[in-house]
Amino acid sequence: MSDVSNLNWLKDVGIPIATFVLGFLVRMFIPTRKERFDIKAHQAKISADLLTERQEAYRRFTKALRALSLREKRKQDDLEELRSAYWDLREAADLYFAKIDMIASYIRRGDIDMRSAKQDHYDDLVRTAKKALPRYYEVIHQIAAKHNLPQSDRLDESTCRNLRLLMRESLDRDGYRDLLRTWGLEERPLE
Amino acid sequence: MHKLRIKYGLEFSEPTEEQARRWAIRTRELIRTGVAPEPAGDKAAREIFRTYQTRFYKAEADTIYDLLNEILGQ
Numbered sequence: 001m002s003d004v005s006n007l008n009w010l011k012d013v014g015i016p017i018a019t020f021v022l023g024f025l026v027r028m029f030i031p032t033r034k035e036r037f038d039i040k041a042h043q044a045k046i047s048a049d050l051l052t053e054r055q056e057a058y059r060r061f062t063k064a065l066r067a068l069s070l071r072e073k074r075k076q077d078d079l080e081e082l083r084s085a086y087w088d089l090r091e092a093a094d095l096y097f098a099k100i101d102m103i104a105s106y107i108r109r110g111d112i113d114m115r116s117a118k119q120d121h122y123d124d125l126v127r128t129a130k131k132a133l134p135r136y137y138e139v140i141h142q143i144a145a146k147h148n149l150p151q152s153d154r155l156d157e158s159t160c161r162n163l164r165l166l167m168r169e170s171l172d173r174d175g176y177r178d179l180l181r182t183w184g185l186e187e188r189p190l191e
Numbered sequence: 192m193h194k195l196r197i198k199y200g201l202e203f204s205e206p207t208e209e210q211a212r213r214w215a216i217r218t219r220e221l222i223r224t225g226v227a228p229e230p231a232g233d234k235a236a237r238e239i240f241r242t243y244q245t246r247f248y249k250a251e252a253d254t255i256y257d258l259l260n261e262i263l264g265q
Binding site for chain 2: 041042044045048049051052054058061062065066068069072073119120123124127128130131132135136139142143
């Protein structure tokens with residue numbers, strides 16, 4: 001008799017409680033369709049905002065590159081003007097590469113979804129890592145040496161760390177090895 | 192249609208009417224999610240037009256690379 005009433009109690013109270021708890025857990029760990037849409041929309045917005053910021057940094061960088069290029073073509077030797085163009089370029093380049101590195105960190109953390117990352121940024125990041133960044137350091141060193149200007153920065157494992165790690169995670173083994181060679185980093189276990 | 196082609200550097204084959212319609216819908220969708228109009232149009236164009244920026248487009252890194260070489264007179 002007692003067993004039957006226990007069973008009834010379990011049926012009347014236990015099942016609703018279990019259903020409630022289960023529903024609660026499902027609700028907690030599995031996002032609804034609307035939540036998934038909101039997350040995607042939020043990630044797409046972050047990606048688009050970063051693209052706008054990157055393009056802004058790019059415009060400033062190319063403007064500074066053109067200014068120094070013009071200055072180099074002129075014959076007269078105005079050191080102040082040269083120094084100013086040189087530091088403008090260093091500053092604009094730092095901003096641009098910092099933005100690129102920040103985008104790489106967003107992609108690595110999953111704060112930008114892969115679709116937006118591929119559409120908005122990924123190819124540009126790869127080309128920057130392979131071409132623009134190593135060439136920038138070569139050129140800036142040559143200009144600094146030519147005009148006796150200070151240049152202590154060098155391309156090493158701390159430069160654009162997130163960009164390098166993103167390349168390590170996404171390029172194939174040979175591609176990453178080539179990249180390290182281009183950056184002048186010997187292949188060894190890097191963090 | 193012609194404006195879209197110039198704005199987004201498309202080949203002559205694009206956009207079709209269907210593509211232009213999809214572009215407008217997608218742009219509105221993105222704006223609704225909070226993206227500003229200009230980046231929304233650009234993002235929608237990247238998604239929909241196969242030849243996006245193929246006529247004039249050069250990747251940022253390529254332009255930077257070329258400008259760096261120009262500084263050294265190469």
